[in-house]
Amino acid sequence: MDDKVQYWFDLADEDLSVAKVLLNNHKVLYAAFMCHQAVEKALKGIIARDCAEGELPPKIHHLTKLAKRAVLFDKMNEAQKFLLADLNPLNIEARYPEYKRKIADSLSVEKLNELIAETEDLLDWIKKKL
DSSP states (O other), X not given: OOHHHHHHHHHHHHHHHHHXXXXXXXXXXXXXXXXXXXXXXXXXXXXXXXXXXXXXXXXXXXXXXXXXXXXXXXXXXXXXXXHHHHHGGGOOTTOOHHHHHHHHHTOOHHHHHHHHHHHHHHHHHHHHTO
16 A cells, blocks of 8 residues: 555544544544544545645545545445535534534434444445555
């Protein structure tokens, strides 16, 4: 695997690991955010494969757009596409407090367990597309 691709996949794996730690500490909002980050970075790993030397993947966070740019969206099943849609609003890094509260209220430990499992499955699928 190319070093630049491996770099992005390593980041994605680390983000998923952090999501699990956060979930264990009942920090569901930030665990959800890290699931978003993990998928974003895995998709950017696929995109990086085709980037010219020194070029970086686009600085966007919309997972569906990234999946299309990685030429994976049309290969995804409906559950994977729904996961992207579920994860998109969880990119909460610079959101206003009331938005964060609304998102946090929609999450639970049970929902996060499912989200992490689905994220892990999607990361495995993305890696197999190399």
